[in-house]
Amino acid sequence: MKSLRSLRHLAAFAAVAASAVLSAPFARAAEPIKVGEFACLTGKDATFGQSQHKGILLALEELNAAGGVLGRKIELIAEDNQSKSGESATVAKKLLSRDKVVALLGEVTSGRTLEVAPLAQAAKIPLIASGATNPAVTQRGDYVFRVCFIDDFQGTVMAKFALNDLKAKKVATLVSVSSAYSVGLAKFFKETFVAGGGTVVAEQKFSEGDKDFKAQLTAIKASGAEAVFVPGYYQEAALVARQARSLGINVPLFGGDGWESEQLLKIGGEALNGTYYSTHFTPENKEPEVVTFVKKFKARWNNETPDAYAALGYDSLYILVDSIKRAGTTEGAKLRAAIAATKNFSGASGVTTLDKDRNASKPATIIAVKDGKLQFHKTVAP
Amino acid sequence: MSEFLQQLINGLSLGAIYALIALGYTMVYGVLRFINFAHSDVFMVGSFIGYYLGKHIPENTVWGGIVILLGAMLGCALLGMLIERLAYRPLRGAATLNVLITAIGVSLLLEYSGQVFFGATPRTFPAVFPSANFNFGNLVISTNQIIVIAVAALLMVGLQLIVYRTKIGTAMRAVSLNPKAAQLVGVNNDVVISFTFGLGSALAGAGGILYALNYPSIDPLMGVMPGLKAFVAAVLGGIGNIPGAALGGLLLGTVETFVNGSQWSTYKDAIAFAILIIILLFRPAGLLGKFTVEKV
Numbered sequence: 001m002k003s004l005r006s007l008r009h010l011a012a013f014a015a016v017a018a019s020a021v022l023s024a025p026f027a028r029a030a031e032p033i034k035v036g037e038f039a040c041l042t043g044k045d046a047t048f049g050q051s052q053h054k055g056i057l058l059a060l061e062e063l064n065a066a067g068g069v070l071g072r073k074i075e076l077i078a079e080d081n082q083s084k085s086g087e088s089a090t091v092a093k094k095l096l097s098r099d100k101v102v103a104l105l106g107e108v109t110s111g112r113t114l115e116v117a118p119l120a121q122a123a124k125i126p127l128i129a130s131g132a133t134n135p136a137v138t139q140r141g142d143y144v145f146r147v148c149f150i151d152d153f154q155g156t157v158m159a160k161f162a163l164n165d166l167k168a169k170k171v172a173t174l175v176s177v178s179s180a181y182s183v184g185l186a187k188f189f190k191e192t193f194v195a196g197g198g199t200v201v202a203e204q205k206f207s208e209g210d211k212d213f214k215a216q217l218t219a220i221k222a223s224g225a226e227a228v229f230v231p232g233y234y235q236e237a238a239l240v241a242r243q244a245r246s247l248g249i250n251v252p253l254f255g256g257d258g259w260e261s262e263q264l265l266k267i268g269g270e271a272l273n274g275t276y277y278s279t280h281f282t283p284e285n286k287e288p289e290v291v292t293f294v295k296k297f298k299a300r301w302n303n304e305t306p307d308a309y310a311a312l313g314y315d316s317l318y319i320l321v322d323s324i325k326r327a328g329t330t331e332g333a334k335l336r337a338a339i340a341a342t343k344n345f346s347g348a349s350g351v352t353t354l355d356k357d358r359n360a361s362k363p364a365t366i367i368a369v370k371d372g373k374l375q376f377h378k379t380v381a382p
Numbered sequence: 383m384s385e386f387l388q389q390l391i392n393g394l395s396l397g398a399i400y401a402l403i404a405l406g407y408t409m410v411y412g413v414l415r416f417i418n419f420a421h422s423d424v425f426m427v428g429s430f431i432g433y434y435l436g437k438h439i440p441e442n443t444v445w446g447g448i449v450i451l452l453g454a455m456l457g458c459a460l461l462g463m464l465i466e467r468l469a470y471r472p473l474r475g476a477a478t479l480n481v482l483i484t485a486i487g488v489s490l491l492l493e494y495s496g497q498v499f500f501g502a503t504p505r506t507f508p509a510v511f512p513s514a515n516f517n518f519g520n521l522v523i524s525t526n527q528i529i530v531i532a533v534a535a536l537l538m539v540g541l542q543l544i545v546y547r548t549k550i551g552t553a554m555r556a557v558s559l560n561p562k563a564a565q566l567v568g569v570n571n572d573v574v575i576s577f578t579f580g581l582g583s584a585l586a587g588a589g590g591i592l593y594a595l596n597y598p599s600i601d602p603l604m605g606v607m608p609g610l611k612a613f614v615a616a617v618l619g620g621i622g623n624i625p626g627a628a629l630g631g632l633l634l635g636t637v638e639t640f641v642n643g644s645q646w647s648t649y650k651d652a653i654a655f656a657i658l659i660i661i662l663l664f665r666p667a668g669l670l671g672k673f674t675v676e677k678v
Contacts, residue, residue, distance in 0.1 A: 042502030044601070082502060177648050205647045209607065211597035214392040215642030222385040235504060235599050242598070246515055247388070248522040266506045267599050 032075035033068070033330055035320065036101035038091050038116060040109065043083025044209070045233055047261040048108035048309055052130050053078060055313030055348075056105060058300050059321075069321045070328070076317075077101060081112060085208075092116040096123045102330035103128065105316050108309050109233070109258075110134030110151075110181040117144045124332040126339050128320055130312040131280065133257060134184045138358045143336055145358045147316050147349065148280050149382065151181070154256050155188025157278055157364045157380045162227055163196045165377075166252055166276075172202035172225035174216055174240060176232045179208060185231035185256050201225050206236070213240050217247050227252045234261035237277075238268030245271040252276060260308045265372065272369045276377060281308035281349050282365045284376045293348035308349070315347035384520035389643050390636065395527040395596065397635020398534035402589035403612030404619070404627035405541060406462075406582030412558040412622040413578050416478050419485040420465055422609020423492035424458050424583045428590025429507065429600045430500050431457040436508035447511035451533070454591045455584040462583025463576050471572070496602030507598035510591070530592045537588055538628050541581070545624060550577055558622070611638075614658050620671020629669060 037056055039049030060076050068074050077099050079091035088107065095101050096119060104120050104127040107113045113132035120127035121141030129137055129146040133154060138144045162168045171193060176182035190200055202223035204216035217240070220228055230240050230253055237259045244253060252274050259277035268275075283294045283305050293314065297306040306314075319342055324330055327338035345352040352360045361382045368377040403425055410418040431454040439446040469488050473481050516523045545551040553574045556564040565571055593608060594600050615634045619626025634654055641650040661669065 042497070044504060046503035204643075206642075207648065207650075211599065212392075212396055212639075212642070214396075215389055215639040216647060218385055218388045218392060219643040221388075239597060239599060246513075246522070246524040246526070248515065248517065263504075263506070267504075269509075 030072070032073040033070070033324070034075050034077060034099055034101045035317070036092070036095035036099060036104045037076055037078040038081055038088050038095065038104065038106040038112075039078065040083040040107065040112065041078070041080040043081075044235055045083045045109060047234070047263050047307075048131065049080070049083075051261075051307050051309035052106065052108055052313035054297070054301050054304075055130075055306065055310035055315075056317050058297060058310075059314045059317040061300070062296075063317070063321055069324050070330075074317075074321065081107070085111060085115070088112040088115045089119060092119050096120070096125055101125065102324075102332075103320050103335065105313070105320065106130060107132060108312075109179075110137055110184070111179055113137050114140065114180055117141065120144060124336075126320075126332065126336050128316045128339065130316050131257065131309050132181075134180050135359075136180065136184070142340075142358065143332075145339055145354060147312055147319060147352055147360050148257075149362045149364060150359050151185045151256070152188050153361070153382055154278055154364055155185050155190075156192045157366070158185075158229065158254060158256065159189050159192035159196060159198070160380075161276065161278070161366060162193060162229070162254065163198055166227050166254070168225075168227040168252075169198050170201045170224060170226045171198060171229055172204065172220040172223055172227075173200060173229045174204045174206065174213065174220065174232070176208055176210075176236060177205045179232070181233075181256075181258060182231045186229070189229055189231065206232075210236070211239055212243075214243050214247060217244050217249060220244075221247055221249050225251060227254060229253075230255045231258065233258040234264040235267060237275075238264050238266075238272065241268045241271040241275060250274070257308060262305075262307065265369070265374070270372055273371065275369045276366055278364045278366050278380075279308045280362065280365065281306075281311045282367065282376050283307075285365075287350075289346055289348060306348075311348040315345075315349050315352060318347055319345055319352060385643075387521055389639055391521070391523055391527060392643075393636030393639035394632060395530045395635075396639055397615075397632035398531050399589050399593050399596075399631075400608065400612045400615045400635050401628045401631025402534050402537065402585050402592070403608060404616040404631045405538070405624060406586045407613055407616040408619070408621055408624060408627040409554075409578050409582045411616070412624075413554060413561075413575055414470070414481075416481045417485065417613065418470075418579075418582075419482070419609075420469075420488035420492055421582065421586055422605035422612070423489050423496070424462055424465075424605075425586040425590045425593070425609060426496060426600075426602060426605035427461055427492065428454040428458045428587030429594040429604065430496070430505075430590075430602075431587065432510065432591045432594060433505055433507055433600060436510055439510075441508050441510060442512040444511065447529075450510045451588060451591050454587040456587075458587025458590070459580040459584040462579040462586075465583075466576055466579040471575075493602055493605075500602055502602065504599045504601040507594040507600050509595075509598070511595065526595050530596060533588060533592060537585060541585070541624065544581070550574065554578055611654070614655065618658055618661060618668055620668030623668065623670045623672075626668055626670035633669075 041049040081087035108131035110132040113129045117140035121143045133151045175186040254276040257279045260279045323338035327334045342354045350362045363381045366377040368375045406421045432450045435450045435453045553569045557574045615630035616627045619630030
C-alpha cells in the first residue's frame with residue numbers, strides 16, 4: 001500500500017517536471033511560427049487559389065531566407081477547399097485546433113471567407129483575406145482583415161465606368177444568386193448606376209455551377225440593354241461571353257475582379273473582345289515595387305506573369321509578418337492590434353492602410369479585352 | 383415572338399443532351415431493372431476523351447469533330463462494358479439494393495479517380511467543330527446548336543432502328559420482357575446486357591462531347607447535375623421506355639430554359655422537379671410508360 005502511494009507521488013512529480021521542461025522558453029525558441037492558409041487550389045475557381053498560394057509561397061521563401069521573424073522561421077500550412085462551399089470551414093477548424101496556427105490567410109472569394117471569419121473570430125486568431133471584397137467579410141468581427149478594396153467602391157467604379165466610358169444608359173445584370181460576392185457587387189453597382197441616371201432594364205439570375213446562360217441572355221437581348229454587367233467568377237464570365245456572342249449580343253460585357261484569371265481568355269476566346277473588368281493590380285504598372293515583384297515572381301514560377309491574387313497573397317503574408325515584428329509576439333490579441341495598426345505598407349498591390357473597419361482602400365484598375373489580349377484601360381483612385 | 387422561338391431553340395438543344403443521357407439510364411433499367419448511377423460519370427469521361435483526342439486532331443474541322451465524337455463514343459462504350467463486367471455482373475441475381483449501392487460506389491470511384499488522373503481544375507474544351515452563327519431576323523442559331531440537335535436526333539433514330547430492326551435489339555427486348563424466358567429460347571443474356579451497357583454508354587459519350595461543345599469548361603464533377611436531370615427526364619418519360627426518355631429530356635430542357643429566362647430563374651430546378659412530381663401523381667409510370675399491376 002505504502003509503495004503504491006509513493007509510486008503515485010513519483011508519477012505526479014514526473015508529470016510536473018515534464019510539463020515544466022516542455023513549457024520552458026528555451027525549448028520553444030527554435031520552433032517555427034505556424035501560419036495557416038486556406039485556398040481554392042483545385043476545383044471551379046482554382047486559379048484564384050493557385051495565384052494566392054504562389055504569391056504567399058514567394059513571400060514565405062523571401063522572409064525565411066532573410067531569417068524569419070522574432071528569430072523564428074515561418075511555417076506555412078496550406079489547405080485546399082476544392083472551391084466547394086462548406087469545405088473552408090472544415091479545413092479552417094483543422095488549422096485552428098490541430099495545427100494551432102497564429103493567423104489565417106485567405107481567401108479570394110467572399111463566400112468562402114465568410115465561412116471562416118466567425119471561426120477565426122471565436123478562436124481569437126487574426127484572419128487576413130486576400131481578395132474577398134464583400135463588405136460583410138470584415139463585419140464578422142474585429143479579428144478579420146482584408147488587404148483589398150471592397151465592393152461598395154468597386155460597384156461605384158463600374159457604374160461610373162458604364163455611364164461615362166461605355167455611355168450606356170440601359171444596362172442588364174446577370175448575377176449569381178448563390179455567391180455573396182456577386183449579389184453584393186450587383187447591388188452596389190445598381191445603386192450608383194441608377195443614381196447617375198441609368199436604368200437597369202433586366203436583372204437575370206443564375207446559380208453556382210450553372211453552365212447554360214442562353215435562356216437568361218435571350219431575355220437580356222430582348223430587353224435592349226446597351227451593356228451587360230456580369231459580376232461573376234471567371235469561368236461563368238467566359239461562358240456567358242461565349243453564349244452571348246453566339247446569340248448575337250454584341251454590346252460590351254463588363255464585370256468585377258472575379259474575372260481576374262489566366263483561364264478567362266482560354267475559356268472565353270475571342271468572344272471576350274469588347275469586355276471590361278475591374279481588378280486590384282496590373283503587371284504593366286511601372287511602380288518600382290510592382291516591377292520588382294513581377295520580376296521576382298517570374299523568376300520563381302517559371303516565367304508566369306503574376307495576377308492580382310498573387311500580389312494580394314504576397315502582401316498579406318508580408319503585412320502579417322510586419323505586424324508580428326511590431327507586436328513582438330504571436331499572441332492573438334496583441335497581434336490583432338498590430339495588424340489593425342498597419343499604415344502605409346508599401347507592397348506589390350499598392351499601399352495598404354487598414355481603416356477602422358479593417359479594410360484596405362486601394363485604387364481599382366480597369367482592364368479591357370481587345371484582340372484576345374488583356375489591356376490596361378485606366379486606374380480609378382478611391 | 384422571336385424571343386419565344388429563341389428560347390425554344392435553346393431549350394431543345396439543352397433537352398437533346400439530357401435526352402441522350404436519359405436513354406442510357408432507361409435502357410439499363412429496361413434490361414436490368416436498376417438505375418446505373420455511374421452513367422453520368424461515363425458522360426464526364428466522354429468529354430475528357432474528347433479533350434485529350436482534341437490535342438492531336440486539328441480544331442475546327444468537320445472530320446476532326448466526327449473522329450472525336452466517334453472516339454468518345456467508342457471509349458465510353460468500352461468503359462460501360464468494363465463497368466458492367468467488373469462491378470455489376472458478379473452481383474447478378476443479388477438484391478437490387480446491393481446493385482444500386484454498387485452503382486453509387488462506381489460513380490464516386492469514377493468522379494474521384496477523374497480528379498486524380500485528369501486533375502480537379504476545369505479544362506477548356508477545344509472547339510472541335512467549325513462554328514458559325516445563322517441569323518433569321520432576330521433569331522440566331524449557332525452551328526453548335528444545330529450539331530447538338532442533329533446528332534442527338536440521328537443517334538435516337540439509330541437506336542430505335544437497332545432496338546426494333548436488328549436481332550440483338552430483339553434479344554434486348556426479350557431480356558427486358560423476361561430474362562429467364564429469353565435464356566430458355568437461346569438468348570445469351572450476358573452478351574445482351576453487355577451490349578446494352580455499351581450502347582447506352584456510347585450515347586453518354588456522345589452527350590459528353592455535345593455538352594462540352596456548348597459549355598466548353600469541363601471537370602471531373604461535371605456529370606453530376608446533367609446526370610441527375612437526365613435521370614429525372616427518364617423517369618418523366620417513363621423509365622424503361624426509349625421514346626419516353628427522349629421526350630422527357632426535351633421537355634425538361636425546354637421547361638428549364640423557359641423558367642431560366644423568366645423572373646423566376648432561381649426556382650428553375652424546383653419548378654423542373656415540381657413538374658416531375660405532378661406528372662408522376664397523375665401518371666405514375668411516366669408520360670409514355672405503361673402502368674402494370676404487380677402480380678404477387
